[in-house]
Amino acid sequence: MSHPSPDSTSQSSWSLVIHGGSGQFERGRISAETDAGARAGLDRALAAGSDVLSAGGSAIDAVQAAILVLEDDPHFNAGHGSVYTYEGKIELDAAVMDGTHRAAGAIARAHHTKNPILLARKVMEDSPHVMLSGEGADRFSAESGLTQVENDYFGTPERLRQLEEMKAKTSGWFDIDMKYGTVGAVARDAHGHVAAGTSTGGLTGKRYGRIGDSPLIGAGTYADDRSCAVSATGAGEFFIRVGVAHEICTRIRMKAEARAEFLAHEAERSGAALDEAARTRLLATALSADEVQEIVDAVMAEMVDLGGTGGIIYLTPWGHQGYAFRTPGMYRGMASSDGARSVAIYGDE
Ligand code: ASP
Numbered sequence: 023m024s025h026p027s028p029d030s031t032s033q034s035s036w037s038l039v040i041h042g043g044s045g046q047f048e049r050g051r052i053s054a055e056t057d058a059g060a061r062a063g064l065d066r067a068l069a070a071g072s073d074v075l076s077a078g079g080s081a082i083d084a085v086q087a088a089i090l091v092l093e094d095d096p097h098f099n100a101g102h103g104s105v106y107t108y109e110g111k112i113e114l115d116a117a118v119m120d121g122t123h124r125a126a127g128a129i130a131r132a133h134h135t136k137n138p139i140l141l142a143r144k145v146m147e148d149s150p151h152v153m154l155s156g157e158g159a160d161r162f163s164a165e166s167g168l169t170q171v172e173n174d175y176f177g178t179p180e181r182l183r184q185l186e187e188m189k190a191k192t193s194g195w196f197d198i199d200m201k202y203g204t205v206g207a208v209a210r211d212a213h214g215h216v217a218a219g220t221s222t223g224g225l226t227g228k229r230y231g232r233i234g235d236s237p238l239i240g241a242g243t244y245a246d247d248r249s250c251a252v253s254a255t256g257a258g259e260f261f262i263r264v265g266v267a268h269e270i271c272t273r274i275r276m277k278a279e280a281r282a283e284f285l286a287h288e289a290e291r292s293g294a295a296l297d298e299a300a301r302t303r304l305l306a307t308a309l310s311a312d313e314v315q316e317i318v319d320a321v322m323a324e325m326v327d328l329g330g331t332g333g334i335i336y337l338t339p340w341g342h343q344g345y346a347f348r349t350p351g352m353y354r355g356m357a358s359s360d361g362a363r364s365v366a367i368y369g370d371e
Contacts, residue, residue: 034212034359035210035212035341035358035359035360036075036076036081036084036209036210036211036212036358036359037075037209037210037337037341037343037356037357037358037359038068038071038072038075038084038088038207038208038209038210038356038357038358039207039208039209039335039336039337039343039344039345039354039355039356040064040067040068040071040088040092040205040206040207040208040335040354040355040356041204041205041206041207041253041255041333041334041335041345041352041353041354041355042060042063042064042067042092042097042098042203042204042205042353042354043098043099043203043204043205043255043352043353044255044256044331044332044333044347044348044349044351044352044353045203045349045350045351045352046349046350046351047349047350047351047352047353047367047368048350048351048368049368052367056097057367059095059097060097060098060353060367061365061367063091063092063095063097063098064092064353064354064355064365065355065363065365066091066095067088067089067091067092067095067205067207067355068088068355068356068357068363068365069357069363070087070088070090070091071084071085071087071088071207071209071357072084072357072363073087074087075209075211075212075359076359078211078212079211080120080211080213080215080217081120081121081209081210081211081215081216081217081245081251082118082120082143082209082215082217082219084207084209084211084217085118085207085208085209085217085218085219086118086139086140086143086219088207088209089116089139089205089206089207089219089220089221090137090139090140092205092207092221093137093138093139093205093221094137096178096180097203098203098204098205098353099181099203099204099205099222099223099224100114100116100138100203100204100205100221100222100223101114101136101137101138101139101176101221102136102175102176102178103176103178103181103203103223104176104177104181104222104223104224105181105184105185105203105223105224105225105226105227105228106177106181106182106184106185106223106226106227107224107227107228107229108185108189108227108228108229109229110182110185111133111173112133112173112174112176112177112223113130113131113132113133113223113224113228113231114129114131114132114133114135114138114176114221114222114223115128115129115130115131115132115138115221115222115223115224115233115234115236115237116128116129116132116138116139116141116142116219116220116221116222116236116237117129117142117153117219117220117221117236117237117238117239117242117243118139118142118143118146118217118218118219118243119146119217119218119219119239119243119244119245119251120146120215120217120245121215121216121217121218121245121246121247121248121251121339122215122217122247124245124246125146125147126146126152126239126243127142127143127144127145127146127147127149127151127152127153128142128145128152128153128154128237128238128239128243129141129142129145129153129154129155129159129163129237130153130154130155130156130159130233130237131155131156131159131231131233132155132156132159132160132163133160133173134160134163134164134170134171134172134173135159135160135163135168135169135170135171136168136169136170136171136175137168137169138221139219139221140168141159141162141163141166141168142219142221142237144162144163144166144168145159145162148166149162152239153237153239155233156231176223181223181226184226185226185227188226188227189227203222203223203255203353204220204221204222204236204242204254204255205220205221205222205255206218206219206220206221206236206242206243206253206254206255206335207219207253207335208245208251208252208253208335208336208337208343209251209337210251210337210338210339210341210343212359214247214339215247215339216245216246216247216250216251216337216338216339217245217251218243218244218245218251218252218253218267219243219253220236220237220242220243220253220254220255221236222234222236222255224236224258225258234258234259234261234262235254235256235258235259235261235262235266236254236255236258238262239268240265240267240268241254241258241261241262241264241265241266241267241268242254242255242258242261242262242266242267243267244267244268244270244271245271246271246275247339248275248279248339249271249272249274249275249278249338249339250270250271250274250275250314250336250337250338250339250342251271251336251337251338252266252267252270252271252334252335252336253267253334253335254266254267254332254333254334255332255333255334255352256325256330256331256332256333256348256349257330257331257332259330260325260328260329260330260331260332261325261330261332263325263328263330264321264324264325264328264330266321266322266325266334267334269321269324270317270318270321270334270336273317273320273321274309274314274317274338277308277309277313277317278305278308278309278340279305279308281308281309282301282304282305282308285304285308286301286304289304305340306339306340306341307340308340309338309340309342311342311344314336314338314342314344315342315344315346318334318336318344318346319346322334322346322348325348326348330348331348331349332347332348332349333345333346333347333348333349333352333354334346334347335354343356343358347369350368350369351367351368351369352366352367352369353365353367354366354367
């Protein structure tokens with residue numbers, strides 16, 4: 023399922039795309055309460071991120087604001103509402119990336135930080151590292167003054183039921199039904215910078231310290247002002263093997279730069295003198311919305327060919343944005359400076 027949206031390359035425009043996980047979301051399989059609750063949560067997240075962007079705030083702050091709302095909402099598998107490990111604990115993964123300088127921060131297997139996205143941001147801004155894990159991440163979080171909670175703050179009775187159901191049904195590695203619910207956001211601010219963030223409890227019944235794609239820069243999260251911002255959800259192992267988020271951004275950058283170079287060459291051959299601004303404009307308009315969506319779909323097809331499922335959200339610094347998912351549905355939403363704001367769950371929306 024793909025949803026390209028039209029180009030809007032005005033410099034002062036901003037845009038925000040969010041997800042709350044992809045999975046077996048079909049009409050009739052989700053209760054009316056869950057449907058309404060998830061939509062309300064997505065809408066609140068869009069509102070929080072939009073407030074930042076419409077006030078002239080940065081893409082990275084908007085991503086953080088949107089994800090904070092989703093982490094606090096138990097409908098989603100991140101922060102409060104995260105899924106249980108096989109041993110009945112909660113282990114949190116999260117990442118943020120700022121496309122301005124490709125600064126990134128990530129944490130894996132954190133246990134006590136109320137909002138893991140804030141810890142990822144701290145790693146990015148207040149440490150020389152990109153990724154911290156386990157007890158070290160917990161210690162860094164406490165020393166940084168972030169709000170700490172008991173591990174059982176993150177769980178809910180419904181998540182416990184899902185773990186028990188999973189254990190009764192399989193002798194396997196994790197939940198074969200793949201009830202994804204990871205959250206993520208990508209934003210483009212009015213200055214043209216992009217950012218991405220992802221936060222998750224991972225997969226129900228994960229064991230042996232398993233870490234998914236979400237906190238891995240380049241797999242589930244990536245942002246680069248030269249190409250795009252991506253946040254993924256799905257069967258993390260496959261996103262890692264393809265390097266989905268980085269692969270999408272790299273293909274977009276290569277194609278846009280090659281096209282802009284070609285057009286500049288043609289213009290100069292016919293006598294035009296191109297200044298820096300003209301070259302920037304060539305790059306910004308090099309790819310159509312359909313071409314960007316084709317690149318996204320091609321990378322997703324590679325992931326599916328390996329046996330994976332899931333979805334991504336993306337946007338470019340030049341005004342393209344959209345979704346791609348290879349599951350029946352994905353909790354998702356989009357808002358932009360032109361006043362549009364929408365949320366959706368099912369594939370036919
Ligand atoms: N991608 C996440 C992981 O593999 C799961 C999800 O998207 O819900 O940990």
